Amino acid sequence: MLERLEIHHYALIEDVTINFSEGFTVITGETGAGKSIILGALSLLLGEKTDVQSIRSGCESATVSANFFLGETSSPNLLSLLNMHDLELDDGSLILSRTIKSNGRSSITVQGRVMTRPDLAAISDELIDISAQRDHQSLLSPAHQRDVLDAFGSCGQQKMEYQKQYGICQNLQDEIEKLKQDIQTSSRESEFLRFALQEITKADPKLGEDDKIAEQVRTIGAFEQIHDALSLASELLHGTENGSSVLGSLHQASVQLAVAAKGDGSLEQYRARMEDVSIECEDIFESIRDYLASLSYSQQQLDELQTRQALLQRLKKKYGHSLEALLAFKEECQTKLTQSENGEELLFDLEKKLDREKAKLKTQSALLSGLRKQGSIRLQGEIEQTLRLLGMPQATFSILVESCEPGPNGSDEISFMICANPGLDSRSIREVASGGELSRVMLALKTVLSLHDSVGTLIFDEVDAGIGGSVAVSVARQLKKLSESHQVLAITHLASIASQANTQLVVSKRVDQGMSYSNISEVKGEERVGEIARMLSGDADSHVSLVHAKELLQQ
Known part of the structure; x- marks a missing residue:
């Protein structure tokens, strides 16, 4: 989980340290206060390209550091990456840091050791996933969709058998091509x-x-x-x-x-x-x-x-x-x-052998495709049911498992498809027009797949876009449920969602001597009641809003 985030001289933030808790955390605040700045800072730790314009005016550099506590829950992929770079955890903690300078250069460290941007991206991808409007997400990648389906459908063993046979065929094919050239x-x-x-x-x-x-x-x-x-x-x-x-x-x-x-x-x-x-x-x-x-x-x-x-x-x-x-x-x-004289005969023997191995590969491929199709039926049903609870009662979600040329991971192309409105064709979730719909699809996927996802910290931006009423309550419940297995952070404008969080952080902006500053702090007790009231009516002092806010928090 993400324990601490330190931001220095980034955009409107001068110096901020944010401590995070387990479970469900919401980040709220007035529009323009700087909530998106926090996501921008985190994106630097995900390996995104730097922008010198984000360095605070009058400063030479900006630094973002994050401390993750892993404990004994580290994923095998993450441990493999750490071993590859000879990195060791410090009491179960991992520290990522990135500094961007006004000359366009940047420096990256992991556990104090200098790393490249691709190295940072590979490590941080195992730690945090941001679901924001139009941002690239791991689950939008066809390759990751395939991996998710394989995990959900328990295809691991069969996939290993296929990959072993695929390797045999590839080696034979390489041998044949070399012999042909010779x-x-x-x-x-x-x-x-x-x-x-x-x-x-x-x-x-x-x-x-x-x-x-x-x-x-x-x-x-x-x-x-x-x-x-x-x-x-x-x-x-x-x-x-x-x-x-x-x-x-x-x-x-x-x-x-x-x-x-x-x-x-x-x-x-x-x-x-x-x-x-x-x-x-x-x-x-x-x-x-x-x-x-x-x-x-x-x-x-x-x-x-x-x-x-x-x-x-x-x-x-x-x-x-x-x-x-x-x-x-x-x-x-x-x-x-x-x-040259005997090559044709040898080539004939190798090609016959390749035909036999390809027949075995076809059998392995069919078994893997069968498991994927079975898993896709169950998975799309659960996701579609969850979408109904998230304000998309007529949405249809489907998983296409289409045949393609055999590759290292099988002979299937996996596509997550959705039709949010009746009468329209299903499209890839990459093409979903509404940011709110995209966020809810991601939330549904994350909820259903939570047991198969190794990423510990999930961040949702504008998951509440275009919803309200009972749907917002359902979204809050799903986020709450997801926080039982993941650390969940959500940036929201809805009081019904914010009131269900374990922790609420408020972003505020002030102007001092002509300079703007953003700050973030945790609200508790009456301060939180006031913030929920502000989210309800825009007036933190309204008696009706305060009463309603208390009721939401009690619920």
């Missing part, structure tokens, strides 16, 4: 893909082959350099007929070390090491000799390697920057061609 793309690319696959397959590149060929080309290109260097190394190791050799010198050195070692045993280690060096050099010489024997130069081989190298380079340039990318592209070509 098939179409593959079909357009098939000629290119076949050519590329054939060209790559014919070349038959091997991973790392390009590096290996590059090394071979480099080796053959350096044939003369390698041959001359190895020949000289071989001559230095083995020697020539006229020259000394490294191997011969090492052998002679080893012999001399052996002679020396006979005289000094400590030299044996050097002899052994020299022998190892000699053996190692001999092995190196033999390896060089064998390599030279196998070394050959072939221009044909070089030409073949360079031709292969150029082919691989060309393929890499066309299909990939490396052999790895080239081979990956080859696999991709093969996959796409296979998909």
